[in-house]
Amino acid sequence: MKLGIRSLLSFLFVALLLACGSKESSGEKKKIVIGVSMLSLQNEFIQQVSASLEKHAKDADVELIVVDAERSALKQVEQVENFISQQVDAIILNPAEFEASSPAILRARKAGIPIVNVNSSTKEKPDAWVGSDDAESAKMAIDFLAKKLNGKGNILMIQGYMGQAAQIDRERGAMEALKAYPQIKLLATQTGEWDRAKSMALMENWIQSYGDQIQGVFAHNDEMGLGAMQALMDAKKKDKVVVVSVDGIGDALKAVQAGNLDATILQNAEQQGAQAIAMALDLINKKPIKESQVLIPFQVKTQ
Known part of the structure; x- marks a missing residue:
């Protein structure tokens, strides 16, 4: 009886080895x-x-x-x-x-x-x-604003989540681009943490502070741009303010087509x-x- 069990175990072990060998020889690979x-x-x-x-x-x-x-x-x-x-x-x-x-x-x-x-x-x-290149997107946004404002006016910048590379590079790109437009003044800049609701609230505060001084807004992403746009629309000031943001998300593209958001800088x-x-x-x-x-x-x- 013992011998039978040993023989059976030996047979199973050899069968297992043969099965593994056949998988390797058939070229079957582990999934990446x-x-x-x-x-x-x-x-x-x-x-x-x-x-x-x-x-x-x-x-x-x-x-x-x-x-x-x-x-x-x-x-x-x-x-x-x-x-x-x-x-x-x-x-x-x-x-x-x-x-x-x-x-x-x-x-x-x-x-x-x-x-x-x-x-x-x-x-x-x-x-x-x-x-x-996030700095490039900011330059494109500032150039767009400058063209729409004929090189003169007051703008606001809503930054992304502080310390994230896109925020750092888009701020750097915007500040570099603004050097070419000495008659464009940056009234204020603050983080909206990539968030639509937070940026809407921030824009509402800025409207209270700056009112008709605001001619343009650059938001580091579309969520924040859409929040700023909505606050301006609610205050019936959007027709006097140019808003541009970055990403090209679905809601932003729809808002651009509707004529509410002036531009989005699409990244693929x-x-x-x-x-x-x-x-x-x-x-x-x-x-x-x-x-x-x-x-x-x-x-x-x-x-």
Whole structure:
């Protein structure tokens, strides 16, 4: 009886080895897994980038694990540590903050896992970066305002979440661009934290403070631009104020077509997601990379 059990176990062990060998010989590969940490899935543009990542991962038969950092750099670093523990093949990071999300890059690098930044930047350099030049979007917005105002007037700037790369670069780009227009005065600038309701309240306060002195508004993203636009419409002042914002989300494009928002500076979420997946796969497969940075241009969208 004992001998029979031993023979059966030996047979099963050999069968298992043969099965494994047959899988290897047939060329069956382990599915590629990529971990993705997004700065906030409450933001419409970030949702668009995430949807593009998922679409192109599916097309490439790649498993994607997407998590929401909820604007917390600390949470984002923890999420990357979890990806490392799960031994994912690569990580795509949509950084919550320029400096505070940088430890995530260092952790991935130490673990030998390729990491790609999408849409935003960190102080520490990843293996690759895919996005758009945020300073360029601000210059395009200021140039648009200057043209509409004939080079003269008072404007306001609503900034994004302080410390995030897009906020830093769009502020820098705007301030550089304003040097070319000495007769355009920046009355005030404050953060709206990428949020429509907060920016609407901020604009209401500015209307109380500055009234008819306001001729233009540059908002770092469309959510904030739409909030400012609504406050101006409610105060029956929109026809005297030019509003421009960045991203090209659906609501902004509709508002532009309706003639309520003067312009949106479109950045291409679809291309950012597609290129980030392609770059991650090249790094996983150790393909030579010609350019570690993929820059996707902005476009001014008007009625």
